[in-house]
Amino acid sequence: MNENHRFCTGRMIVNLNRFRLFLAVAACKIAIWGSKLLGKKGSSMPGQLALKIYPGVLRDLAAQVKREIIVVCGTNGKTTTNNLLYSFLASRGYSVVCNKVGANMLYGVCCAFAADASVFGKLDADFACMEVDEASCVKVFAHMKPNKMILTNLFRDQLDRYGEIDITVDYLKRALALVPDTELILNGDDPLVAQFGENTKRKCYYMGVDEDVGVSLNETKEGRFCVMCGERLEYEYYHYSQLGKFHCPSCGFARRALDFRVSGVSLCDGLEFQLEYQGHIVPFDVHYRGFYNIYNIVLSYAAAVLAAGEIPDYAGVLARYQPQIGRMEEFQIGKKIVLNLSKNPAGFNQAISTVGKDERPKDILIAINDNAQDGKDISWIWDVDFERMNGIGVRNFIVSGIRADDLALRMKYAGIEQERMTKAYGLKEAAQALASGGGEIGYALVNYTAVFRMQDILKELEKEAENLE
Amino acid sequence: MSEAICLTIGHLFPDLLNLYGDRGNLLALKNRLIWRGMEAEVVEITKDDPVELAKMDIVFLGGGSDREQRLVCERLRTMRQDFRSYVDEDGVLAAVCGGYQLLGSYYQLGEEKIPGLELLDIYTKTGEGRLIGNVVLESNFTGKKEMVVGFENHGGRTFTGEYEPFGSVICGYGNNAEDHKEGVLYRNVLGTYLHGPLLPKNPTIADELLRRALARKYGRAIALEPLDDTLEQEAHDYAVKRFSQK
Numbered sequence: 001m002n003e004n005h006r007f008c009t010g011r012m013i014v015n016l017n018r019f020r021l022f023l024a025v026a027a028c029k030i031a032i033w034g035s036k037l038l039g040k041k042g043s044s045m046p047g048q049l050a051l052k053i054y055p056g057v058l059r060d061l062a063a064q065v066k067r068e069i070i071v072v073c074g075t076n077g078k079t080t081t082n083n084l085l086y087s088f089l090a091s092r093g094y095s096v097v098c099n100k101v102g103a104n105m106l107y108g109v110c111c112a113f114a115a116d117a118s119v120f121g122k123l124d125a126d127f128a129c130m131e132v133d134e135a136s137c138v139k140v141f142a143h144m145k146p147n148k149m150i151l152t153n154l155f156r157d158q159l160d161r162y163g164e165i166d167i168t169v170d171y172l173k174r175a176l177a178l179v180p181d182t183e184l185i186l187n188g189d190d191p192l193v194a195q196f197g198e199n200t201k202r203k204c205y206y207m208g209v210d211e212d213v214g215v216s217l218n219e220t221k222e223g224r225f226c227v228m229c230g231e232r233l234e235y236e237y238y239h240y241s242q243l244g245k246f247h248c249p250s251c252g253f254a255r256r257a258l259d260f261r262v263s264g265v266s267l268c269d270g271l272e273f274q275l276e277y278q279g280h281i282v283p284f285d286v287h288y289r290g291f292y293n294i295y296n297i298v299l300s301y302a303a304a305v306l307a308a309g310e311i312p313d314y315a316g317v318l319a320r321y322q323p324q325i326g327r328m329e330e331f332q333i334g335k336k337i338v339l340n341l342s343k344n345p346a347g348f349n350q351a352i353s354t355v356g357k358d359e360r361p362k363d364i365l366i367a368i369n370d371n372a373q374d375g376k377d378i379s380w381i382w383d384v385d386f387e388r389m390n391g392i393g394v395r396n397f398i399v400s401g402i403r404a405d406d407l408a409l410r411m412k413y414a415g416i417e418q419e420r421m422t423k424a425y426g427l428k429e430a431a432q433a434l435a436s437g438g439g440e441i442g443y444a445l446v447n448y449t450a451v452f453r454m455q456d457i458l459k460e461l462e463k464e465a466e467n468l469e
Numbered sequence: 470m471s472e473a474i475c476l477t478i479g480h481l482f483p484d485l486l487n488l489y490g491d492r493g494n495l496l497a498l499k500n501r502l503i504w505r506g507m508e509a510e511v512v513e514i515t516k517d518d519p520v521e522l523a524k525m526d527i528v529f530l531g532g533g534s535d536r537e538q539r540l541v542c543e544r545l546r547t548m549r550q551d552f553r554s555y556v557d558e559d560g561v562l563a564a565v566c567g568g569y570q571l572l573g574s575y576y577q578l579g580e581e582k583i584p585g586l587e588l589l590d591i592y593t594k595t596g597e598g599r600l601i602g603n604v605v606l607e608s609n610f611t612g613k614k615e616m617v618v619g620f621e622n623h624g625g626r627t628f629t630g631e632y633e634p635f636g637s638v639i640c641g642y643g644n645n646a647e648d649h650k651e652g653v654l655y656r657n658v659l660g661t662y663l664h665g666p667l668l669p670k671n672p673t674i675a676d677e678l679l680r681r682a683l684a685r686k687y688g689r690a691i692a693l694e695p696l697d698d699t700l701e702q703e704a705h706d707y708a709v710k711r712f713s714q715k
Contacts, residue, residue: 164534224484230540232484232516376602377620379665382493405704409669412700413496 020054021121025061027053028114047107050114057121058106061113062144064123065097068307069144071182072131072300073172074152074193076347078104079324080296081152082131087317088304094126102324105136106143127307134168137175145178148307150185150299154192155241155346156380165192169227172196185303187295188255189243195227197256205306207260207298210245212237215267215291215353228253239291240353241346260302262294267357277302286318289328290354326451328354331458333435333465337442339458341451343374345383348445352385355443356392363437364394365430366411367401367446367454374448378403386414396437397421400430401450431457435465474691475508476682479525482533484515485541486568491531493666494565497675498527505694516544522555526682532566532664535578535624542583545571549586556588561657561682565667569652569660570625578625589632589655593625596645600624604643604663605713606636606651611677618670618708619663627662629653635661640712657681670708672701 031046050057062069072082079102086098099112109130117123132140134154151172156165169192176182180202187193188206197204224242226233231250238244247254259277266272270287275298284297297318304311311317323329326341342348355364370376381403389397397416399407400423408423424430427450434442446454478498483491499509514520522528533541545552556562562572570576570593576583577594585592599622606617617636626645634644635652643651644662652661659678661667668675676693683691 166534166536225537225540377622377665379490379493379620382490382496382666382669405700405707406670409700409704410493413493413500413669418700 017054017056017060018121021057021060022119024050024054024057025114025117025121026119028057028111029119032111032115044103044105044107044111047103047109047111047114051107051110058110058113058140058143060121061110061117061123062128064117065125065128067094067126068147069128069130070303070307071137071140071146071149072129072152072303073134073137073149074187075134075155075168075344077152077292077296077299078102078131078133080293080327081150081300082129083324084296084300084317084321085129085150085303087321088300088311088314089127089129089308091311091313091317092308094308095124097123097125097128097130099130100324102131104131104133106139109136109140110143129303135171138171138178141175141178146182148183148185148303149176149179150303151187151193151196152295152299153187153190153241153243153346155344156383169195183306185299185306187243187299188258189239189245189295191227191233191242191246191253191255194256195253198228198253204256205259205302206256207262207295207302208245208255208258209239209262209265209273209294210258211263211265212245213239213265213267213291215239226251226253240350260298262298265291265294267291271297275301277305282314284318285315288323289357290350292350326446326455329455331462333431333442333458333461335435335439335441337431337435337444337458339444339446339451339454341448342445343447345380348384349388351443351445352388355445356388358441358443359393360440361393361395362439363396363398363434363442364389365398365400365434365442365444365446366407367399367404367427367430367444367450368407369402369447369449371402371449374450378406381407381410382413384410386410386416390415393439395420395439396433398424398430398433398437400424400427401446427453428457431461435461473508474502474683474687475510476502476526476679476686477510477512477524478527478529479512479514479520479522481514481520481528481530481568482516482541482544483513483531485537486531486533490664490666491529491565494531494563494664494668495529497666497668497672498529498679501672501675501679501693501696504696516541520548520551522548522551522560525555525560526686527561527563527678528555530562530564530568530571532568534567538567538571538576539583541567542571542585545586546584552586552588556656556658559657559681559685561678561685562659563678564658564660565664566621566623566662569662570623570627572653572658572660573627576625588658589629589653589660591627591629591632591653591660593627595624596626598624600626600642600646600662602641603708603712604641604651605639605709606641606643606663607639608636608674610635610654610659611673615673616705616709616713617663617667617674618705618712619661619665619667621662622664623662627653635659635663657685670701670704672696672698672705 028050188208226248229251573591634650
């Protein structure tokens with residue numbers, strides 16, 4: 001009698017949970033559909049709703065992934081790395097759940113799973129690849145345990161949200177403690193990332209660029225002291241920021257042997273390099289620019305081959321890959337205009353390096369907003385090497401965004417003459433000034449909340465320009 | 470021919486204390502001399518370099534993370550006597566954020582007590598949550614009432630007792646979110662939580678530091694010609710307008 005009663009209750013709970021899963025997924029889908037109707041890009045509210053209806057929704061959906069869940073984390077390059085990983089896996093014919101638009105907090109991850117599930121809460125996926133915000137990993141990992149996690153890099157970003165980079169590191173340590181079996185695929189060139197492979201029993205793979213490419217700048221470097229013992233790190237060479245071949249003279253913490261080793265790098269026209277791993281040598285030749293993309297490409301490729309074996313069409317995947325909004329995205333408005341999301345010193349310095357490689361006379365637009373998603377603290381603009389924009393053939397500088405005044409002052413200190421500088425508070429006005437500047441090409445380097453609006457504006461101007469022809 | 474007027478600005482431990490645009494503060498001090506035809510020598514003193522405070526006209530101590538602050542603390546304690554004399558001889562010292570906390574007796578970080586330079590009888594302890602946001606102050610630092618703008622981000626709460634504050638808080642948290650005071654002033658020491666960075670956008674504060682350092686070095690008041698501060702003023706006024714009307 002008693003036994004039977006307990007058995008029944010158990011079955012009722014299972015059925016109840018199935019019902020709640022159905023309700024949660026259905027509500028999430030309706031909410032996604034509803035917010036699309038309203039023209040909103042938001043993918044947070046539907047996920048929040050689903051978790052409210054059934055807190056186990058993400059856990060139950062993630063449990064249905066047949067092969068592996070792979071998480072991508074780190075300050076810069078999350079979206080590109082995650083979307084490349086998705087494309088590599090999809091090229092093998094696998095079905096893959098992915099938060100492609102970069103909604104990378106708990107609700108966004110939940111929403112991506114619910115969107116791909118059937119309305120009855122059935123998910124048919126071989127893999128899940130999810131980018132997860134550093135501070136959200138703790139929350140997300142309470143619901144799903146990734147098989148693998150890629151860590152791209154750790155830079156200063158949105159300091160007012162995370163406090164300090166050490167706080168970000170603590171968040172990640174707490175998150176990883178929840179998932180002791182998760183394998184790590186680490187940027188071995190970044191000591192702040194590589195520390196996660198020390199003193200742990202979990203399997204770790206390291207990738208890195210194993211030669212001095214000569215792209216290093218004199219910029220503010222995070223983590224120049226050993227995270228293990230506090231001694232000053234020594235570098236055989238730097239790539240950028242704190243990335244490079246490092247070692248600690250005191251405790252021996254050093255860049256590990258590279259499981260995925262990049263060499264033969266050429267940055268002349270796009271990116272060319274070769275990758276050695278597990279006895280293979282694979283050549284890469286892609287049209288995108290930016291040294292940092294080597295990390296995005298190799299980390300995603302490494303995760304893909306570790307999870308799914310060879311990726312025969314990797315070159316095709318890379319050639320077809322459409323960068324996300326504002327990743328060196330091109331427009332034609334009388335001349336070529338390149339839009340790039342730059343949201344922290346490391347990202348800006350890399351963008352300036354990339355722009356500097358272009359020898360044409362050019363115009364540059366920089367826009368900084370300080371909305372909550374951008375980070376309200378904009379003092380990091382003083383850590384960007386804007387001084388390096390002198391002597392790279394810039395005709396006109398346009399500063400814009402909510403904090404245009406702060407940028408204008410920063411540019412004054414960078415030695416940009418006032419005659420060459422235009423302050424345009426509105427993004428549209430700024431975009432028009434960029435298109436009509438005296439250069440042969442225009443670069444728009446803008447931060448997070450400005451990039452969406454700027455993309456819309458550039459598309460609009462592109463259409464107008466087409467109609468004129 | 471008289472020798473060019475020149476100040477030596479010592480930037481202490483930029484390799485450790487370099488958060489939140491400290492670089493901008495150094496650039497402001499240096500450039501505001503150069504723009505006036507004077508000279509500036511910025512000496513970057515890293516953790517392992519010898520420091521001769523007596524040769525400095527302005528010393529700048531920036532912000533760092535709690536971890537980095539622990540590293541710098543021991544190093545600073547070895548120079549306590551030098552610091553004491555420097556301050557007593559009216560040396561100009563600007564300390565921001567982590568550097569500001571280190572001026573006091575100690576920083577109580579949970580269980581751990583990080584001893585400070587003990588230059589001032591002030592102390593810091595951690596509180597619940599970080600104090601983060603834009604700040605507007607009313608300050609008398611230059612001898613007349615002025616608005617000062619910046620950004621604060623600190624976990625520590627600093628208690629400054631009877632010392633004159635750098636300013637009273639119009640918007641933001643200030644030293645401890647309790648007494649509406651921000652920063653501390655003592656002789657030619659300016660301690661503050663404001664980065665943002667502080668000096669480029671508050672040129673009168675930068676000039677006041679320069680004026681004091683010049684007077685000390687040359688034994689007489691040296692006039693600072695007015696500069697074209699249009700861009701500075703626009704950035705400053707924007708922040709005052711936007712944040713003080715909340």
